[in-house]
Amino acid sequence: MAEPKTKPTEASVSEYINTIEDETRREDCWTVHKIMREVTQAEPIMWGPSIVGYGTYHYVYKSGQEGDWMITGFANRKQALTLYIMAGFSKYDELMARLGKFQTGKSCLYVKKLADIDLDILQELIKESVAYMNAKYHS
Numbered sequence: 001m002a003e004p005k006t007k008p009t010e011a012s013v014s015e016y017i018n019t020i021e022d023e024t025r026r027e028d029c030w031t032v033h034k035i036m037r038e039v040t041q042a043e044p045i046m047w048g049p050s051i052v053g054y055g056t057y058h059y060v061y062k063s064g065q066e067g068d069w070m071i072t073g074f075a076n077r078k079q080a081l082t083l084y085i086m087a088g089f090s091k092y093d094e095l096m097a098r099l100g101k102f103q104t105g106k107s108c109l110y111v112k113k114l115a116d117i118d119l120d121i122l123q124e125l126i127k128e129s130v131a132y133m134n135a136k137y138h139s
Helices: 013-018 023-040 092-099 119-137
Strands: 044-047 051-060 066-076 081-084 103-105 108-111
Touching: 013 023, 013 044, 013 051, 023 044, 023 051, 023 066, 023 081, 023 119, 044 066, 051 119, 066 119, 092 119
Parallel strands: none
Antiparallel strands: 044 051, 051 066, 066 081, 081 108, 103 108
16 A cells, blocks of 8 residues: 655754745744644644644545544645645534635645635634544544
8 A cells, every 4th residue: 555645754843934935924824833733732743845734643544545644734835825624514614604715625725825814713713623633533
């Protein structure tokens, strides 16, 4: 079975964020870091060279493939700040409707800049997602 390409590393989260050239994006990453750290109460870990993750869970697919992944996290990407937030909890649609300007993909929320969204709603979204993931994988 194939090994996951993205794994936890010993790289520094602070160094990763501080090397982001765009000042607004760098500050946005520090803000997201603060929110995710507060919500998860977990030390951040670099997953590969460019994803900051908080907490972990172990998954097993029906195919037998299994591994570990972050409960929530973010990455600075060229086009947007990517937030890894799992859907599936009851308040997801309600919170997303009130969040602001964003795009979504599979378990990803793409935000050009934090000024485009409501940070209180983002914090609630992360909180609900983390609680959902902890209940699903750690109970």
